[in-house]
Amino acid sequence: MAMSIQRQHxxxxxxxxxxxxxxxxxxxxxxxEQTLPHRRFEYKYSFKGPYLVQGDGTVPFWVHTGNAIPSxxxxxxxxxxxxxxxxxxxxxxxxxxxxEIEVTFRVTGRGxxxxxxxxxxxxxxxxxxxxxxxxxxxxxGVGIFFDSFDNDGKKNNPVILVxxxxxxxxxxxxxxxxxxxxxxxxxxxxxKPYPVxxxxxxxxxxxxxxxxxxxxxxxxxxxxxxxxxxxILPQQGFFGVSAATGGLADDHDVLSFLTFQxxxxxxxxxxxxxxxxxxxxxxxxxxxxxxxxELEKRKDEYNKDHPELKEHPVDDMFESVNDRxxxxxxxxxxxxxxxxxxxxRQLDMxxxxxxxxxxxxxxxxxxRTATGGNVQQASxxxxxxxxxxxxxxxxxxxxxxxxxxxTLRLASGNAGGAAGYENTQHFNDIKxxxxxxxxxIESLVQKNLVPHEKQKCPEIPVPSCLSTAHFxxxxxxxxxxxxxxxxxxxxxxxxxxxxx
Ligand SMILES: [Ca+2]
Ligand SMILES: [Ca+2]
Numbered sequence: 001m002a003m004s005i006q007r008q009h010x011x012x013x014x015x016x017x018x019x020x021x022x023x024x025x026x027x028x029x030x031x032x033e034q035t036l037p038h039r040r041f042e043y044k045y046s047f048k049g050p051y052l053v054q055g056d057g058t059v060p061f062w063v064h065t066g067n068a069i070p071s072x073x074x075x076x077x078x079x080x081x082x083x084x085x086x087x088x089x090x091x092x093x094x095x096x097x098x099x100e101i102e103v104t105f106r107v108t109g110r111g112x113x114x115x116x117x118x119x120x121x122x123x124x125x126x127x128x129x130x131x132x133x134x135x136x137x138x139x140x141g142v143g144i145f146f147d148s149f150d151n152d153g154k155k156n157n158p159v160i161l162v163x164x165x166x167x168x169x170x171x172x173x174x175x176x177x178x179x180x181x182x183x184x185x186x187x188x189x190x191x192k193p194y195p196v197x198x199x200x201x202x203x204x205x206x207x208x209x210x211x212x213x214x215x216x217x218x219x220x221x222x223x224x225x226x227x228x229x230x231x232i233l234p235q236q237g238f239f240g241v242s243a244a245t246g247g248l249a250d251d252h253d254v255l256s257f258l259t260f261q262x263x264x265x266x267x268x269x270x271x272x273x274x275x276x277x278x279x280x281x282x283x284x285x286x287x288x289x290x291x292x293x294e295l296e297k298r299k300d301e302y303n304k305d306h307p308e309l310k311e312h313p314v315d316d317m318f319e320s321v322n323d324r325x326x327x328x329x330x331x332x333x334x335x336x337x338x339x340x341x342x343x344x345r346q347l348d349m350x351x352x353x354x355x356x357x358x359x360x361x362x363x364x365x366x367x368r369t370a371t372g373g374n375v376q377q378a379s380x381x382x383x384x385x386x387x388x389x390x391x392x393x394x395x396x397x398x399x400x401x402x403x404x405x406x407t408l409r410l411a412s413g414n415a416g417g418a419a420g421y422e423n424t425q426h427f428n429d430i431k432x433x434x435x436x437x438x439x440x441i442e443s444l445v446q447k448n449l450v451p452h453e454k455q456k457c458p459e460i461p462v463p464s465c466l467s468t469a470h471f472x473x474x475x476x477x478x479x480x481x482x483x484x485x486x487x488x489x490x491x492x493x494x495x496x497x498x499x500x
Contacts, residue, residue: 037098037203037262038269045090045239045259049073054287064088065128077118077243077252078134078465080109084249087136087242088257089126095236098262100201103241106192106214107148114190115149117158118252120198121240122233124167132171135242141234144200144209146189148250151176158188160198162209162226183226187211193330195255197222203262207231216334309437392440 044061053059053070068086069076078084103120119133121143127136133145142164150157152175161181163171172179189196199210199222206229210222239259243252263269319327330499 008311014321023484035265039100039260039262040269042096042259042261043095044092045094046257047075047088047258053292053497055290059088060284061091062088063091063126063128066134073229074253074255075240075241077254078245078249080245080251082245082247082249085129085242085244086252087126087128087240089121089128089240090238093124093236094259094261096261097235098203098264099198100203100260100262101239102256102258102260103200104255104257105198105200105241106195106197106255107250108147108253109190110332111248113149113248114158114250115246115248116244117145117147117149118243118254119146120144120200120239121242122202122237123240124234124237126238126240127242131173133242134244135240137171139165141165142207142231143236144176144198146198147176148190149246149248153177153373156186157187159187159189160187160189160209160211160225162207162228164228164231182228182231183209185209185211185225187213187225189214190250201262202231202233204264205230205232213497215337225284305313311395432484439445 012483020309026408047059047062050073052072052074057070059070059075064070064075064086065088067084068088069079070088075088077086101120105118107114107118110158117133120136121127121135121139121141123139123141123143125136125140127139130136132139132143135143142162144161145161146158147161148158151173154176157176160369161177161184163177163180164182165171165180169180171177176186189211194214194217196214197212197219199212201208203209208224209226210223211225212219215221239257241254245252261270315343326396329473413450
């Protein structure tokens with residue numbers, strides 16, 4: 001009874017918490033919608049597949065250095081070979097007051113541990129070469145580092161750090177930059193089933209880093225990582241990505257880098273950049289035409305070389321059993337992951353509630369101990385007496401139940417025969433037993449009541465004084481037995497009448 005009330009109470013509280021949480025979320029969203037900045041895509045500071053690279057191996061509006069290899073759908077900043085470094089930078093430096101970048105990348109390697117890491121930059125000059133994840137040290141601006149390798153051996157890598165620099169600071173490699181980080185979060189970004197996404201927002205002098213861990217195909221599954229308030233960045237800066245490997249090596253691949261200019265609501269949106277110069281436009285158009293022609297040519301060649309494919313073009317459309325199993329396992333894991341996330345949130349709320357209960361009870365207990373140790377002791381003794389008497393009551397009840405079941409067994413065994421006298425005898429026995437039990441209970445109740453008159457039952461959140469409840473149970477059992485007896489008797493009489 002007490003448990004079910006507590007459970008109901010808890011459920012009601014959890015419901016209330018959810019309601020409050022949801023309403024506060026919707027409030028926050030409504031507030032956010034009102035103040036959402038205007039967002040404009042800036043193609044000159046962005047790249048993205050599938051036609052990322054031009055015929056001459058360059059990326060439009062970007063420069064790449066070191067071991068970086070641009071291809072059609074990604075830029076491999078470093079291949080997974082020892083001591084490699086590479087980077088890619090915007091050709092020009094925009095002067096956006098507020099901006100947001102979304103970088104999609106993969107860090108993959110065969111080892112359990114990888115190195116060294118990847119960095120996303122906003123700096124006053126292109127750090128084309130250097131030893132900070134493949135870019136120049138003493139940068140002026142900010143770097144967001146995805147540090148794979150644990151240089152200081154504190155077992156806190158992979159980690160994501162935001163490190164600001166005014167052009168004078170030398171990066172603290174030995175301590176993994178922890179002495180210089182403005183904010184950080186522990187995230188494993190290596191070897192994820194889907195690309196990892198970083199959304200870095202610099203808005204009203206606040207930098208926020210959100211990470212999509214690459215566990216699900218959901219592109220918007222971002223989680224908060226780090227935030228730096230009152231961050232003053234140079235007015236003009238180059239965007240860039242760099243990476244490096246060491247003794248251990250990972251592939252560092254950037255799939256896309258999208259830049260958006262943000263404008264505060266109410267403020268005039270800046271005029272779009274002028275048209276692309278005619279020369280450049282013609283160059284891209286020519287490039288595109290060549291590409292199309294090349295593609296058509298290759299398609300034809302391929303079809304000529306593989307005439308058998310025309311007859312079986314759908315072979316690839318069916319996945320193999322292994323592929324399907326893998327996909328199903330993966331999807332299942334994803335669902336479990338999401339469920340666990342949700343359960344975790346709920347559990348946290350319940351735990352919090354429970355903690356409050358425990359605190360309240362502990363406080364109450366301390367108060368009691370402080371105010372009357374003797375009274376407490378007396379109550380303890382009282383409680384023990386009560387418990388022992390209740391145990392006795394239980395003993396009697398079980399005895400009664402045994403004798404009852406014995407009787408029932410006998411009664412059912414004799415039901416077929418004409419055993420009128422024996423049945424009467426059994427019922428008399430039951431009656432006698434019941435009288436005995438009743439007497440015992442009454443004496444116990446008396447025993448319990450005497451000290452009660454002197455002192456009230458202690459108000460302790462343990463199942464309290466159960467004797468009255470038990471007494472009612474006995475009364476109910478007795479009544480049931482009598483009803484049973486009467487029914488049985490009337491049946492017997494009805495059976496007897498049949499013979500006349
Ligand atoms: Ca490191
Ligand atoms: Ca470390």
